[in-house]
Amino acid sequence: MQQVEHADGRLYDASLVGRIREREYTGEVYGVETLFKPVPDVDEEHVVDPRLETVMEKKRKMFSERAQAGWRLSNERYRPDKVTYDLTTTNVGVDERLIPIDDDHLIDIYIYRAEGAPQNCPVMIYLHGGGFTAGDMRLYANQMKLVAELSGAVAIFPEYRLAPECPFPGPIDDAWGTVRWVYEHAAELGVDPEGIMVAGDSAGGSLTAACVQRDLERMASGAERIIKKIVGIYPGWDLRDWRTLDEYTWSYDEYPVREDQFELVKSRIERIRSGVEGSETSSSNLYLQGKTTPDNPLVNVAAASDEVLEQFPEVLAISSEYDYLRVGTDHLVKRMQDLGVKVRNMRYCGCDHGFFDMLGTYVQAEELCQTLADELKAL
Numbered sequence: 001m002q003q004v005e006h007a008d009g010r011l012y013d014a015s016l017v018g019r020i021r022e023r024e025y026t027g028e029v030y031g032v033e034t035l036f037k038p039v040p041d042v043d044e045e046h047v048v049d050p051r052l053e054t055v056m057e058k059k060r061k062m063f064s065e066r067a068q069a070g071w072r073l074s075n076e077r078y079r080p081d082k083v084t085y086d087l088t089t090t091n092v093g094v095d096e097r098l099i100p101i102d103d104d105h106l107i108d109i110y111i112y113r114a115e116g117a118p119q120n121c122p123v124m125i126y127l128h129g130g131g132f133t134a135g136d137m138r139l140y141a142n143q144m145k146l147v148a149e150l151s152g153a154v155a156i157f158p159e160y161r162l163a164p165e166c167p168f169p170g171p172i173d174d175a176w177g178t179v180r181w182v183y184e185h186a187a188e189l190g191v192d193p194e195g196i197m198v199a200g201d202s203a204g205g206s207l208t209a210a211c212v213q214r215d216l217e218r219m220a221s222g223a224e225r226i227i228k229k230i231v232g233i234y235p236g237w238d239l240r241d242w243r244t245l246d247e248y249t250w251s252y253d254e255y256p257v258r259e260d261q262f263e264l265v266k267s268r269i270e271r272i273r274s275g276v277e278g279s280e281t282s283s284s285n286l287y288l289q290g291k292t293t294p295d296n297p298l299v300n301v302a303a304a305s306d307e308v309l310e311q312f313p314e315v316l317a318i319s320s321e322y323d324y325l326r327v328g329t330d331h332l333v334k335r336m337q338d339l340g341v342k343v344r345n346m347r348y349c350g351c352d353h354g355f356f357d358m359l360g361t362y363v364q365a366e367e368l369c370q371t372l373a374d375e376l377k378a379l
Helices: 015-023 050-068 073-077 137-151 170-184 203-219 259-276 283-288 326-338 363-378
Strands: 025-029 032-037 092-101 105-114 121-127 154-158 191-201 227-233 314-322 343-352
Touching: 015 363, 025 326, 032 326, 050 259, 050 343, 092 137, 092 170, 105 137, 105 170, 121 137, 121 170, 121 203, 121 363, 137 154, 137 363, 154 170, 170 191, 170 203, 191 203, 191 363, 203 227, 227 363, 259 283, 259 314, 259 343, 314 326, 314 363, 326 343, 343 363
Parallel strands: 032 343, 121 154, 121 191, 191 227, 227 314, 314 343
Antiparallel strands: 025 032, 092 105, 105 154
């Protein structure tokens, strides 16, 4: 599918964003009511979005060529295939600050505030994905600006330290340290300390769940809850090797797709699956480095006890139809629901892991910004 840039900077007609919402429907996944976000302009079910199909083909070629030269960390961090566009139409202020973490070190954070955002507004702390080894503000700045604009609130993006230079629990320390800093400086930031939402995609989803557990530890000593809601976007909530699990069975039967697109979908699922299956250069091993095990709930919240999970705040789980991590997320959502957690499940049909990285190219990335804004406003 040839993509043509429109006058507004998008590579699709802006009306398609609204069509996703017009066509969304509910169904059940493992007994959990799930909101399905369909491909906006394709009537067929279980088919890759044509815009994603074009990019997925390019990614498959790129990764195949890189594999011939062997694994390189620089290839994970340098991703020319990921391009975002600024879709805001008003001025969104951006403030960059260095904040202290545990009186041990400083990290850089970016604060995005919508024009005219009121004092004491809600705030989203966003923890980016990238397999704990990649990702930065440059890839997410436009998403943060758009969420801030659409919500009339504040979005905060920390540049947490990355593995392998900073393994477990360093990224968690930085993420939780950011949450605490925002809470303690709410008046200075002009945000509501009772309206803190933490969101994250992929590895950032793992960090989001870890922050909740740190919050629960704090609450055990009598402190008030800080995090009121979490949003996991194709989250790394169960990064354990599927071959070792007893809780559920993973297989390609979970991913119905049109026959001529199966190999394409398989290549994208394998891309994520290979990152958790234990090679020396897998994202999991680069993050853990023997400092803990994959069954640590701070790494994989699916390994947490019922007593921990039942104390979680409101949860929104967002998955992609063609993502390896979706199956584990769906099972965890079912478990949370059975434990009485206020949890909702959402699935973007026709999408793969990482679609949020390409705002302005994928319709779903823009619609997801609206979803995050809605969640902020609901606080």
